[in-house]
Amino acid sequence: MTSGQTRTPGGRVPVRAQARQAARQERIVNVAMRHFAERGYEGVRIEEIAQEAGVAKGAVFGYFSSKARLFLAAYQAAARSFSTYLEAPPEVVEQGFFAVISYWIDATPHMIYEDWVPYRVTLLGNYCSSLELRREVTQFLVREDPYGTEAFVQFGIERGEIRTDIDVKMIVSLVDWLMDRVQDAIVTEELDPGLFGSAAQPQQVRELRVRQFVELLRSAIGARPAGVTS
Secondary structure, three states, rough: OOOOOOOOOOOOOOOOHHHHHHHHHHHHHHHHHHHHHHHHHOOOOOOHHHHOOOOOHHHHHHHHHOOHHHHHHHHHHHHHHHHOHHHHHHHHHHHHHHHHHHHHHHHHHHHHHHHHOOOOOOOOHHHHOOOHHHHHHHHHHHHHHOOOHHHHHHHHHHHOOOOOOOHHHHHHHHHHHHHHHHHHHHHHHHHOOOOOOOOOOOHHHHHHHHHHHHHHHHHEEEEEOOOOOO
């Protein structure tokens, strides 16, 4: 039981107290997300998060036990804030699996400017966290599937767009990994030009990149025409 919690004679935490605690935790996580996004993992100071969230430093550790656990909570909140694949506009979904892939890649630069904080936090989790923390991130992604990749791949299979001779889990992992890397490259290029050694490209070049990526993905997991096995 964390400090400040009270219990009823029966030993249960009152409902109102639970609601207050949940709201306080959410406030801490929201503040932490922005701090991690702005300063990186190493640059974040728990006392500054606590001060801005209006709680004691001990309360932060009471809820999250460590800076790493607070970052993991911030990462999870960031990942859950993104739309799933099948939440693309209905007219895009109607066009099929690869149209949805193109849509989300095209939309990435615009979404960065709408709310860049969760993108920064997920980048930190994907590339800048310790091995132990990275393992926690990976387990969360597999366990919760926040982007709805499994349902999206099943959608492609049901439409006859995705090959069925490969383990579905393999295809899900491939889509997750490749889409993460492409969108991460777009994010870093938009927020930190030159970070990966490539300056901002003209729109025509970006559009070509998207088409080529989609074709490469289609060649790997797209359903084969009848009679073609390789």
